[in-house]
Amino acid sequence: MERKKPIDIKTLVEELMEEIQNGELADENGKLPSEHTLMSYYNVSRYSLRQALAQLSDMGFIYQAQGVGSFIRPERHEKIRNLQNNLGITEEIARPGRKIETVKASQRIVSAAEAEFLPRNNDLTADTQLIEIERLRTLDGEPYLAEKSYYLQSVIKEIPKESLYDSVFNYFEQNKDIKIGFIDKVISSEELSEPSASFFGLKIGAPTLVVRDDTFLSSGKLLAFSKICYDYRKAELFMFKKTY
Amino acid sequence: MERKKPIDIKTLVEELMEEIQNGELADENGKLPSEHTLMSYYNVSRYSLRQALAQLSDMGFIYQAQGVGSFIRPERHEKIRNLQNNLGITEEIARPGRKIETVKASQRIVSAAEAEFLPRNNDLTADTQLIEIERLRTLDGEPYLAEKSYYLQSVIKEIPKESLYDSVFNYFEQNKDIKIGFIDKVISSEELSEPSASFFGLKIGAPTLVVRDDTFLSSGKLLAFSKICYDYRKAELFMFKKTY
């Protein structure tokens, strides 16, 4: 293997992921080169390399076995949505060549008192101004999810119309002033109600898979909170847990 | 603060968690001492301290803000089940003083061909011997979940009866030969069927929250796979995601 120029961990993660997906790194048994080899190849210290490998482990792409080596993990099933990666849903699902589209979207300003739900650890005053967004989205042309999101207007002035129909995630990625630090997710199941029921073509009272997100800036301040209802026949959420 | 003896990261995490929960570490605003202070206090290197803090971040107990400091996060709602901690459900729920009990349990040996479901990345041969366990469990006396688990008999010879009615997790913790490395989780929602429906006192077709687990040894070999159906009115799953 040729020797590469030194790079930072973020880039290293991307390169590793790409080379793994292209099948360039692992042998026929899915075994990666040793850490020593990878250190020389990417010209990084062991610390940096292990940080990168740890991130790949956390995402479930590889696992490491002491005394044996590092191995790539088998591909996961297609219809699944990974709760832990760092992409928006649009980007994630685009990878295996499928497509999320927004068929209906609306936006308005409301106060916290008018919101349909509130963040879990709520410290909003009743008059906090919120941007409310409602969207219905399809997966490969089939109804897939109904979403209601609230963004704190004190943090983000407005959300461009294009982003509504594309990816709000992309908008934040490009906006340098807004750095997302962490997200709380609460997953539950409910009885479906209108208007999602008609959108999915299901009866009222049918199951729906619900994900409530609270999104925080890296400063720890609340940025947004949302609720997504999935068609239970089409959505599965994946996560991966390492033990320490 | 007194200076402590050097300790390893695992112990450090436990001590930090305990002192945080006792309110001994953070100030009135939930701010922790600086990394420099904590290094001296616990007598560890910055690397070790930051590994420990990263684990606490991953579990959602604290967050770190560059240029500002580290802060504890507000307590999460009680009825919630954290998907990311390293405890079994019995232990986790026992913390806030609530109680999981098993009201019905059965165990038998089956072959993989007879199993009701299989692991996602299935490489089991049809004649693989499995220990099948079925359990109905209550939370504070109320029906809470129905579980079906399969353990590879080639890895674990038998599961003692006491563990069936208590915590299988405890059994693995004590068994030094079995080290769990990682777990895949797939969360979905389904229409409820018997016998869970009667146990929960719900109609057939009502929603249920479903968690499918595949558990692997640290060697990467499959240990077990299971499916848990929760009463959708009583269960919420929590997870926390840091962005990189």
Place this chain on the structure above:
DNA sequence: AAGTGGTCTAGACCACAAG
């Protein structure tokens, strides 16, 4: 015994927020 990943230290420099 050799090679793998796991833990840990000491130290440097950078990026960011706040006074």
Place this chain on the structure above:
DNA sequence: TTGTGGTCTAGACCACTTA
């Protein structure tokens, strides 16, 4: 400017698996 957390290096030793 100061103090915070974020990134990165070089090097040591330990624990585990395999031959």
